[in-house]
Amino acid sequence: xERKRPVVVIVGAGFGGLAAVRALESEAVDIVLIxxxxxxxxxxxxxxxxxxxxxxxxxxxxxxxVFSQQENLVVILGKVIGVDTAARTVRIDNGAIEGNxxxxxxxxxTGVRHDYFGNDQWETCAPGLKTxxxxxxxxxxxxxxxEMAEMSTDSAERDANLTxxxxxxxxxxxxxxxxxxxxxxxxxxxxxxxxxxxxxxxLLVEAGPRVLPAFPEDLSAAAKHALEKLGVVxxxxxxxxxxDASSVTVDDERIPAATVIWAAGVKASPAATWLxxxxxxxxxxxxxxxxxxxxxPEIFVVGDTASLTDAxxxxxxxxxxxxxxxxxxxxxxxxxxxxxxxxxAPFCYRDLGNMATIGRRAGVADFGWIxxxxxxxxxxxxxxxxxxxxxxxxxxxxxxxxLWSFLTYKRGARLITGAKRGVSKD
Amino acid sequence: xERKRPVVVIVGAGFGGLAAVRALESEAVDIVLIxxxxxxxxxxxxxxxxxxxxxxxxxxxxxxxVFSQQENLVVILGKVIGVDTAARTVRIDNGAIEGNxxxxxxxxxTGVRHDYFGNDQWETCAPGLKTxxxxxxxxxxxxxxxEMAEMSTDSAERDANLTxxxxxxxxxxxxxxxxxxxxxxxxxxxxxxxxxxxxxxxLLVEAGPRVLPAFPEDLSAAAKHALEKLGVVxxxxxxxxxxDASSVTVDDERIPAATVIWAAGVKASPAATWLxxxxxxxxxxxxxxxxxxxxxPEIFVVGDTASLTDAxxxxxxxxxxxxxxxxxxxxxxxxxxxxxxxxxAPFCYRDLGNMATIGRRAGVADFGWIxxxxxxxxxxxxxxxxxxxxxxxxxxxxxxxxLWSFLTYKRGARLITGAKRGVSKD
Numbered sequence: 028x029e030r031k032r033p034v035v036v037i038v039g040a041g042f043g044g045l046a047a048v049r050a051l052e053s054e055a056v057d058i059v060l061i062x063x064x065x066x067x068x069x070x071x072x073x074x075x076x077x078x079x080x081x082x083x084x085x086x087x088x089x090x091x092x093v094f095s096q097q098e099n100l101v102v103i104l105g106k107v108i109g110v111d112t113a114a115r116t117v118r119i120d121n122g123a124i125e126g127n128x129x130x131x132x133x134x135x136x137t138g139v140r141h142d143y144f145g146n147d148q149w150e151t152c153a154p155g156l157k158t159x160x161x162x163x164x165x166x167x168x169x170x171x172x173x174e175m176a177e178m179s180t181d182s183a184e185r186d187a188n189l190t191x192x193x194x195x196x197x198x199x200x201x202x203x204x205x206x207x208x209x210x211x212x213x214x215x216x217x218x219x220x221x222x223x224x225x226x227x228x229x230l231l232v233e234a235g236p237r238v239l240p241a242f243p244e245d246l247s248a249a250a251k252h253a254l255e256k257l258g259v260v261x262x263x264x265x266x267x268x269x270x271d272a273s274s275v276t277v278d279d280e281r282i283p284a285a286t287v288i289w290a291a292g293v294k295a296s297p298a299a300t301w302l303x304x305x306x307x308x309x310x311x312x313x314x315x316x317x318x319x320x321x322x323x324p325e326i327f328v329v330g331d332t333a334s335l336t337d338a339x340x341x342x343x344x345x346x347x348x349x350x351x352x353x354x355x356x357x358x359x360x361x362x363x364x365x366x367x368x369x370x371x372a373p374f375c376y377r378d379l380g381n382m383a384t385i386g387r388r389a390g391v392a393d394f395g396w397i398x399x400x401x402x403x404x405x406x407x408x409x410x411x412x413x414x415x416x417x418x419x420x421x422x423x424x425x426x427x428x429x430l431w432s433f434l435t436y437k438r439g440a441r442l443i444t445g446a447k448r449g450v451s452k453d
Numbered sequence: 454x455e456r457k458r459p460v461v462v463i464v465g466a467g468f469g470g471l472a473a474v475r476a477l478e479s480e481a482v483d484i485v486l487i488x489x490x491x492x493x494x495x496x497x498x499x500x501x502x503x504x505x506x507x508x509x510x511x512x513x514x515x516x517x518x519v520f521s522q523q524e525n526l527v528v529i530l531g532k533v534i535g536v537d538t539a540a541r542t543v544r545i546d547n548g549a550i551e552g553n554x555x556x557x558x559x560x561x562x563t564g565v566r567h568d569y570f571g572n573d574q575w576e577t578c579a580p581g582l583k584t585x586x587x588x589x590x591x592x593x594x595x596x597x598x599x600e601m602a603e604m605s606t607d608s609a610e611r612d613a614n615l616t617x618x619x620x621x622x623x624x625x626x627x628x629x630x631x632x633x634x635x636x637x638x639x640x641x642x643x644x645x646x647x648x649x650x651x652x653x654x655x656l657l658v659e660a661g662p663r664v665l666p667a668f669p670e671d672l673s674a675a676a677k678h679a680l681e682k683l684g685v686v687x688x689x690x691x692x693x694x695x696x697d698a699s700s701v702t703v704d705d706e707r708i709p710a711a712t713v714i715w716a717a718g719v720k721a722s723p724a725a726t727w728l729x730x731x732x733x734x735x736x737x738x739x740x741x742x743x744x745x746x747x748x749x750p751e752i753f754v755v756g757d758t759a760s761l762t763d764a765x766x767x768x769x770x771x772x773x774x775x776x777x778x779x780x781x782x783x784x785x786x787x788x789x790x791x792x793x794x795x796x797x798a799p800f801c802y803r804d805l806g807n808m809a810t811i812g813r814r815a816g817v818a819d820f821g822w823i824x825x826x827x828x829x830x831x832x833x834x835x836x837x838x839x840x841x842x843x844x845x846x847x848x849x850x851x852x853x854x855x856l857w858s859f860l861t862y863k864r865g866a867r868l869i870t871g872a873k874r875g876v877s878k879d
Binding site for chain 2: 083105170221
């Protein structure tokens with residue numbers, strides 16, 4: 028007679044969720060992995076989709092395909108809309124039907140979305156970058172702005188179309204600003220007749236006193252210098268106070284701009300609400316040292332949507348390596364419980380360092396014991412990111428696109444597609 | 454004092470329009486190329502985007518980038534909505550503003566859309582394949598059907614989700630059917646737990662007595678055999694008589710099917726209406742021997758939207774080589790007129806043969822003097838299509854995707870993105 032195996036439900040196929048699934052590969056459990064999308068996304072390179080370097084498929088892999096060999100796993104395409112912690116069920120809406128799924132262990136790795144700090148109406152005028160659709164929409168807006176500038180007969184309208192404002196000076200904002208500046212100064216430069224794309228103004232707005240606040244000060248300065256070399260205007264100690272379809276207001280100055288991109292803040296998924304658990308200001312669930320939720324040793328939260336200070340007092344940052352390490356650790360915790368073994372050693376975050384690139388040649392890298400800047404940081408960044416891409420096909424495809432862009436200064440995915448479909452209305 | 458140069462307006466950046474632009478490269482004219490999209494699309498491989506082999510950027514190149522070196526050219530992203538043949542102006546709607554553009558010579562290369570033979574309401578239930586957006590929408594529908602089948606608890610619903618009907622047995626229909634059958638039988642086979650993707654039923658419905666009617670009969674038979682070997686059910690002498698969101702009616706039989714794809718017919722762009730010119734049944738402009746419109750020696754129509762019988766009595770087919778040859782010829786005609794030289798020799802279509810593939814190994818090729826079938830036709834097809842891709846980057850990228858699919862049986866662009874965005878409703 029078949030004995031029913033424990034069910035581990037994992038929500039979210041980002042870095043954290045995938046690592047948890049992998050860590051339970053050889054256990055006698057039934058794993059159910061739920062995600063709203065059919066693909067795992069390599070988010071660190073998503074800004075390159077938004078700026079026409081890469082195609083979505085270069086950095087996204089079908090979840091089913093990633094785990095086609097893992098027989099203790101079922102993948103469900105669906106949206107989690109709640110958790111009943113008493114009945115131990117997860118509520119799923121898969122578009123056609125709603126249903127409940129029973130769990131013995133639950134791992135929530137549901138990530139973050141942009142945060143507009145109470146100004147949610149800004150989302151339409153200043154889109155953020157978290158999904159493939161976000162990236163395609165930003166790419167469309169960016170490329171259309173150059174097209175509209177080329178067609179414009181009014182100089183104020185043309186200038187507004189050639190003004191791109193990026194809000195938020197963290198890694199995403201810095202990388203996006205560098206990539207867009209280079210798009211204008213190099214990739215597009217010969218392709219227009221009435222405008223000179225080099226006239227485009229790229230502004231990076233940061234509320235704090237320096238860009239890349241997670242990096243040492245000398246690297247922040249180096250990044251700022253590299254951005255300015257590409258022509259980016261870096262505005263520190265500046266806040267966005269307003270935004271509409273044709274402009275953004277920075278402090279008291281209204282800047283006409285067709286393209287505004289939001290990279291300023293994130294808020295956690297509603298995991299804390301589902302669980303009725305304590306959360307920090309950004310909505311992250313305050314978890315115990317083993318990522319479990321207080322009073323719920325069977326529920327774990329990992330990745331960007333969890334708030335944890337590790338055994339040696341470090342707060343986990345919202346980056347891919349932290350999510351991966353947490354997912355793997357939770358897999359080990361669950362394994363130990365299933366096997367009746369002692370819990371693994373307390374979680375200790377291994378900081379692999381921080382990297383960011385500025386355009387096609389410059390970069391900064393901080394490993395604590397050493398920090399690098401310039402082309403060497405760019406190359407290191409490139410090699411590391413190729414290495415961490417999920418499959419062989421993506422590695423080849425990204426490498427070739429980079430090599431091609433490096434040699435020709437062009438962008439391989441300069442397509443206007445999606446909602447607006449160029450100027451077509453049909 | 455600068456003498457005003459003649460203006461050549463070319464509408465449509467498909468194969469015909471591009472060839473005309475190239476043919477006028479070194480003339481003292483001002484060329485204006487207008488297209489609704491920012492990219493030239495290599496349509497013969499579009500079905501591979503729809504079936505998750507390739508990414509859109511693999512087969513699309515930004516028009517501006519293609520011609521960045523051609524200094525007598527201005528590219529305009531806009532939609533043509535009419536022509537005033539008396540005033541010699543083209544009316545353009547570029548989304549923001551409408552305007553008129555003066556021409557001395559006009560070349561219309563505006564192509565075709567699907568034709569539902571008077572049943573335009575079928576477009577929502579049976580989408581056709583002409584643009585990148587069409588391909589992404591079909592890919593989404595196809596992949597979602599397998600997801601819905603996996604989640605379904607009702608066997609009739611599951612069967613409907615696993616039924617894919619392709620309407621039209623020409624090259625597009627045959628290639629699509631083969632590619633989808635192979636997706637189900639090979640690429641997806643290990644990735645589901647509750648369904649066996651091999652159970653998917655792929656039906657190809659053709660109104661005539663055989664598939665690939667443009668090919669010799671023995672190749673039609675070979676294509677049908679190759680399709681059946683992949684499990685495709687080929688229904689000849691069958692007509693679609695109805696279609697709704699969950700089924701298609703073929704003759705008298707109602708077939709529940711989540712995915713129906715229209716590859717049955719095309720109608721020309723409204724060029725004939727704009728010009729108030731004679732058109733054939735499919736709406737193609739009846740042009741004179743040099744592709745000019747009767748009584749308008751300054752207006753030319755080329756490609757799928759023109760109807761012409763050449764000097765030796767052959768009707769031009771609606772294929773890429775015919776459009777290219779026509780575009781190049783019209784460029785020569787305009788050049789001769791500009792230079793006051795004699796008109797070029799009468800146009801004579803050079804038939805380069807017909808090819809189609811069925812899945813990843815089989816194919817048929819007809820060159821008149823020789824016909825091929827099986828793997829050799831597939832390889833030849835592959836080499837020819839790589840050769841004709843517009844730039845080096847596309848050639849590399851398509852080659853690598855094909856090699857990878859060939860070796861692994863997987864598909865590189867298996868993403869559900871777009872309107873439905875997986876099951877997410879946000």
